[in-house]
Amino acid sequence: MSESDPDADPNRDSDADPNRDSDADPNRDSDADPPVRGVDVDHDTRCTHYRTDRDVVAFKFQCCETYYPCFRCHQDTADHDAVPWPRARFDEPSVLCGVCRTAVTVPEYLEADYCCPSCDAAFNPGCEAHAHLYFETET
């Protein structure tokens, strides 16, 4: 009977775990979920200024290429004057549905008659009064 080799232990403890940190990834889905800046923005892009169940749209401003729930959020948090989205870029998505996070173009937003073309969420028709603050309007 030979004794087993005391130095060879295939099961010795390894305290280096190559799989650690596998669960924390705050940046996942960052493409599908663009950041929305503003004051007290909730997960449906309502803000401290407009909080009804229909205030779930965010608009991208040309000046900083950033979505804000409303022009007052931009006024309160940005350090520059707001520049509305230009007609020349109406083929680029610049209106974000806060419910399903789908970005649509301004013409798609206008044609959809104040609901989301993607998930049918109702948008606030009152936004029309401020449309010129968010994008270039016809006249």
Ligand SMILES: [Zn+2]
């Ligand atoms: Zn800006």
Ligand SMILES: [Zn+2]
């Ligand atoms: Zn706001």
Ligand SMILES: [Zn+2]
């Ligand atoms: Zn939607």
